[in-house]
Each structure stands twice: as C-alpha cells, then as structure tokens.
Amino acid sequence: MRKFLCALMAVMMLGVLTGCGGGDKKAAPAKAETKKELIVGTEPGFAPFEFQDEKTKDYAGFDMDLIRAIAKQAGFAKCTINNMGFDALIPALGTKNIDVIASGMTISEERAKKVTFTKGYYTSGLVVLVNKDNNAIKGIEDLKNKRIGAQIGTTGAMQATKVPGAQVKNFNVNSDAALELKNKGIDAIILDLPVAQWFLKQGGSEYAKIVGATLDAEEYGFAVSKDNKDLAAKLDKALAELQKNGEYDKLYKKWFGEAPKK
Numbered sequence: 001m002r003k004f005l006c007a008l009m010a011v012m013m014l015g016v017l018t019g020c021g022g023g024d025k026k027a028a029p030a031k032a033e034t035k036k037e038l039i040v041g042t043e044p045g046f047a048p049f050e051f052q053d054e055k056t057k058d059y060a061g062f063d064m065d066l067i068r069a070i071a072k073q074a075g076f077a078k079c080t081i082n083n084m085g086f087d088a089l090i091p092a093l094g095t096k097n098i099d100v101i102a103s104g105m106t107i108s109e110e111r112a113k114k115v116t117f118t119k120g121y122y123t124s125g126l127v128v129l130v131n132k133d134n135n136a137i138k139g140i141e142d143l144k145n146k147r148i149g150a151q152i153g154t155t156g157a158m159q160a161t162k163v164p165g166a167q168v169k170n171f172n173v174n175s176d177a178a179l180e181l182k183n184k185g186i187d188a189i190i191l192d193l194p195v196a197q198w199f200l201k202q203g204g205s206e207y208a209k210i211v212g213a214t215l216d217a218e219e220y221g222f223a224v225s226k227d228n229k230d231l232a233a234k235l236d237k238a239l240a241e242l243q244k245n246g247e248y249d250k251l252y253k254k255w256f257g258e259a260p261k262k
C-alpha cells in the first residue's frame with residue numbers, strides 16, 4: 001500500500017511539473033492565448049501609417065494603433081513592434097522572427113504566393129511626386145526615360161520598372177528618396193498617395209508636388225506566415241469586431257481626419 005501511495009504521489013507530482021507550467025505551449029488554448037505576445041514587424045518611415053515619435057521613439061500611426069487594438073481584441077497580452085527594412089519584412093515572417101507584418105503592405109498576387117494576408121484594412125493607390133518647379137512631368141505617362149526613385153521592395157518600385165526606358169533608383173527609406181528628389185538626383189518618386197499627401201503637409205510642399213491621376217487602387221493588409229493561417233483568421237475576426245464596435249472608425253478619423261468611406 002505504501003509503495004502504491006508513493007507511486008501515486010510521484011505520478012501526481014509529474015503532472016504538476018508538466019501540465020501546469022506557466023510557459024508550457026500545451027496548456028489549455030484559451031488561457032495560453034491571453035498570455036501570448038504578438039510580434040509585429042514594420043518599416044517606420046511611412047507616416048501616417050508607421051513612424052517613430054521624434055522624442056520618445058515610440059511607434060505611432062494608423063497601422064500601429066490598429067495592430068495594437070487588434071492584438072488586444074484577439075487576446076494577446078503583449079504586442080511588440082520590431083523595426084526593419086521594408087524588403088526584410090517578408091523574409092522575417094519566414095524565419096519566424098516576427099508573427100505579423102503591419103507596414104502599409106499592399107495585398108498583391110505576387111506577395112500572396114509567399115504570405116497569407118488578412119482582409120484589407122485601408123484603400124490606397126500610387127502617385128507620382130516631382131519637384132514643384134518641374135512642369136514637364138504631368139503624370140506617369142511623362143516618366144519615360146526619366147530617373148525614378150522608389151522605396152526598395154514596394155509596389156511603387158515595381159511600377160517604376162514598368163516605365164519604358166526609365167532608370168530606377170531604389171532607396172531603403174522614402175525620406176532618402178525625397179532628399180534625392182530635392183537635390184535633383186532623380187526626376188520623380190512613385191509612392192503611396194496618403195504618404196505623399198502627409199509628406200507634403202509636413203513641409204514637403206516647399207519643394208515637391210503630386211502630379212497626375214492616382215494609379216490603381218491598392219488595399220493594405222496585415223501579412224502572416226503561410227503556415228499560420230490560424231493567426232490570420234484570429235486577426236480578421238478581431239478587425240471585424242473593431243469595425244463593428246466603432247474602434248476602427250475612431251482610429252481612422254484620428255489619422256485621416258474623416259470617417260472611412262463605406
């Protein structure tokens with residue numbers, strides 16, 4: 001009997017050690033979720049979607065507010081933001097250094113071969129930015145044989161490569177492209193409309209302007225690893241809830257000054 005009791009106690013202790021450990025991934029899913037951290041990757045040179053506060057270095061912008069709200073809504077206890085180059089984001093999902101990309105990333109067929117996108121959360125488009133004193137370029141059709149700048153790995157850069165005879169210069173960050181435009185090292189930049197508008201408002205209009213029509217509509221989505229479709233579903237669910245309860249509209253108004261078009 002004594003032996004039996006000892007064995008029983010040993011089994012129970014083993015249970016305590018393996019089954020109830022705080023960080024054990026096999027713990028009951030509902031509980032584990034509330035403890036988990038969501039690791040976000042972003043390239044914070046894309047105001048008003050993601051940028052760093054000059055003083056505090058905190059990540060600010062529509063994407064940053066939205067992904068934090070989504071993480072909270074989905075039950076994540078912590079949301080950590082990692083700063084990386086735009087062209088490093090998709091590889092970082094592959095190596096599991098991050099769980100999700102929140103970086104004004106356009107949902108495209110090409111990218112969807114490598115990642116899983118959530119539902120779109122913002123409608124955008126590309127525009128051409130030139131120097132204010134440039135009256136020769138009135139839109140994308142005037143960019144043939146010109147020097148075009150764009151941020152590396154973006155849809156703007158892809159669009160630039162389609163312009164016949166154009167010399168495309170890639171930049172790590174949009175601010176470097178803007179500087180090169182100012183110095184007349186390039187003739188134009190192709191970039192996202194809301195980011196170009198924000199840049200002009202923040203002082204860029206001293207030397208730059210948008211010309212021509214907005215190119216195709218693009219939809220931004222959050223991206224996760226292809227083998228993490230569960231996470232995409234969780235984020236989609238949380239996004240839908242925030243769209244329903246008014247939180248999404250509140251954030252949209254905060255950053256764009258108006259309610260989203262429905």
Ligand code: GLN
Pocket residue numbers: 043046086103104105106151153154155156192
């Ligand atoms: N929306 C563009 C793209 O996907 C630009 C994104 C960015 O520079 N952050 O590619």
